[in-house]
Amino acid sequence: MKKLLLLILILTFNLSFSQIEELKGKWISEQNEAISIIDTLDSFNGIMSETKYDYFLLKIKSDTLIFKPWHNSSDNNIQNRFELKLIDVNINSLTIQPISKLSIDFFKKEEPITFINQKQIIDKSFKFEKLIFHSSSCFGTCPIVDLEISSNRKLKLTGDYYVENSKRKDKERSGSYIGELTEEEYNKLIDLIIKSRITTYKDTDKNANFCCDGSIKTFVVYHNGIRKYYKAMISPPLLDELISFLQTIDQKSILTKTTDEFEFEK
Incomplete structure (x- = not known):
């Protein structure tokens, strides 16, 4: 009887495990x-x-x-x-x-x-023109990023970053930069934009949820002759990888520090 109960428990666990793996x-x-x-x-x-x-x-x-x-x-x-x-x-x-x-x-x-x-998710008709991205501060150590990337892979970046697991500002990473994405990273960016479906979201200028003290992310995406605007604090899960890519783009690009002051579209 004990062996039967144990077998039932094992089968139940395996069923649940296989279900969650398939659903992940x-x-x-x-x-x-x-x-x-x-x-x-x-x-x-x-x-x-x-x-x-x-x-x-x-x-x-x-x-x-x-x-x-x-x-x-x-x-x-x-x-x-x-x-x-x-x-x-x-x-x-x-x-x-x-x-x-x-x-x-x-x-x-x-x-x-x-x-x-x-x-x-794929979209062979997608034609990238330009992306502007902003992420604001939060009650914590969220990076503050202002970024513009063009279809020629050129980028402008101003960022304030923090040392990992610390509230100290990372002076090496922080500052203003000009640079260029590698072809591999540029292609990855395009794929992340497509898979995020951000170009299909409703514009969120006045009706977005800004209830708390989290970092606010703003996207302006130009593609196929269209301007798409999206702004949110609590963003959909499909944007997670794109946001992570953009917030760490200084570690993926060929950058030169500059004293130039940039103006970014809001």
Whole structure:
């Protein structure tokens, strides 16, 4: 009997483990609804509708994904849970259906939603012209970055950085620079812009969420003769890699320090 119970526990664990491994990743729908799944032990799993985004703890129960607020994660508090029925998942796509009141209200629909894996996003029609990026200070050691990159790979950068694991300013990294991206890093930038889907987000000049003391990120992307503006403090998970790339671009580029003062488009 004990061996049978142990076998059942092992099979249950393996099932849950295989489920989470298959689900891990960042997924986005045609309407820019998104799901980010890191781990069942992590509170940075996220779901995003067209207008809202938040982080949650994740529990998998049979064919249901249960997202619970990290500050109120009791299994007994069923009214505070976002429940999504898992219909299908593979390396390319994820299909779920909102089934709890909160999840239906969040996504504003009861019908199944199909998401594609961020890694599978491509856009051969994308023509990059210029990117301007700003990241502000925060209550901590967030880098302050003002950056412009053109289609000829040339860049202008002004940055204030901090020594890792310290509140001391990194004087070596901080300052104003001119330089150029390598072809490899430039191609990576284009791929990150495409995979972030930032060119499809709604402009967020007046309706963005600036509630707290986090770093505010601003993007101005010129492409295909179009200007795209996006500004947010709590940004969608699909922007994470692009933001990280831009905030550490001084370590990826051939730069020359300058005393020039730059004016960047806001």
